[in-house]
Amino acid sequence: MKRSLVIFYAIIIYALSELMWWGYMLVHLQPQRTGMILGEGSMFIIVFSAGAYFLHKSINEERKLHEQKKNFLLSVTHELKSPLASIKILLQTIQKRDLSKVQILDFVDKSLMDIERLDDMVENMLLASKIDNRSYTYPKAQFNLSVLVDSIVNRLQITKCDCNQQIINAEIEPKIQITGDKFALTSVVTNLVENAVKYSKPCEVVTVRLFSKDERVFLQVADHGIGIADNEKSRIFDRFYRVGSEDTRNTKGTGLGLYIVREVLDKHQASIKVKDNVPTGSIFEVVFGLT
Structure with a gap:
């Protein structure tokens, strides 16, 4: 993404430099048309600058979305790993140790809470995906x-x-x-x-x-x-x-x-x-x- 921005700015600078150079050459060769050249050149620069600004804005938004998606994947990985690790430890403890019924029930309750947390997250991702691709129908x-x-x-x-x-x-x-x-x-x-x-x-x-x-x-x-x-x-x-x-x-x-x-x-x-x-x-x- 950074490389694309560098190339984008380099092209903008090059295009403006070429425009100013050719404008200077035209004025030098045809001084009687200076007003027309400056007017058309100014209009071109305004249109070119506006296009460059909106393109720059679009690239920045795309970059931010890319960063957000990367952070989303990292967050999902952590959100999945944490309750899974907790459930694994609880079940291994029940399996390997001689626990009382009260302790077993407590560990089972904690495991179920982590499972509900995972279920909520998966439901969120599925619903968000359906909403995003407009496949969810909202039955009322x-x-x-x-x-x-x-x-x-x-x-x-x-x-x-x-x-x-x-x-x-x-x-x-x-x-x-x-x-x-x-x-x-x-x-x-x-x-x-x-x-x-x-x-x-x-x-x-x-x-x-x-x-x-x-x-x-x-x-x-x-x-x-x-x-x-x-x-x-x-x-x-x-x-x-x-x-x-x-x-x-x-x-x-x-x-x-x-x-x-x-x-x-x-x-x-x-x-x-x-x-x-x-x-x-x-x-x-x-x-x-x-x-």
């Missing part, structure tokens, strides 16, 4: 969103913290019915809650609220984590994009979660916006119409 039916959100919160709930504090505080209005793709919306809720937990400190409270108001349904996921800078709020829903730089980022992830969230909500005529939480963190607010 009426279902109970309250039950869906409650089940996801319970599955992602972490109660074994050093501070012995429940990490997800759920305020769910019962019996909220909507029409939509239950599978895709499961991914939306899961990604929003997982992101809130991921970017929060251990045992920090994450609040999930689901309620209806003025013929609309609101889903709010609030955390007290690192927050999102204003200049990044418009980019976090882009495919492969992740908050922060690759050198300083400590959180795991593939950069597909919020991309899926935006694409799925667009197909449900629902909106999502990001607000700053007080004193720290972010609030993701999803609004559905009751149609």
Whole structure:
């Protein structure tokens, strides 16, 4: 990519140099046509410069996408390897040691949690791939969103913290019915809650609220984590994009979660916006119409 940029800039410099040289020669040979030569030359330079600028912008965007894809592959490799290694160790421990039934059940529970994490990631990648190539059809039916959100919160709930504090505080209005793709919306809720937990400190409270108001349904996921800078709020829903730089980022992830969230909500005529939480963190607010 760097070599392509060097060649691109060299061609631009060469073309401008040749243009200026031939312009000088024409003015020198036909001084009576200086005005026309300068006018046409200026117009050519403007058009040429505009084309070079947009081409440069396109190359830069392609370079950034290439870097994001490379980082995505590295992230996926790490995301797959970590739970697999954990499951392997747990199963080997059960196999090689004489454990009590309580210990075995505890290790099995931990293994199942890692398997669910892997399952979520694989489902995310498959759904993102289908969305990207426009092969996903979004089959819609009426279902109970309250039950869906409650089940996801319970599955992602972490109660074994050093501070012995429940990490997800759920305020769910019962019996909220909507029409939509239950599978895709499961991914939306899961990604929003997982992101809130991921970017929060251990045992920090994450609040999930689901309620209806003025013929609309609101889903709010609030955390007290690192927050999102204003200049990044418009980019976090882009495919492969992740908050922060690759050198300083400590959180795991593939950069597909919020991309899926935006694409799925667009197909449900629902909106999502990001607000700053007080004193720290972010609030993701999803609004559905009751149609």
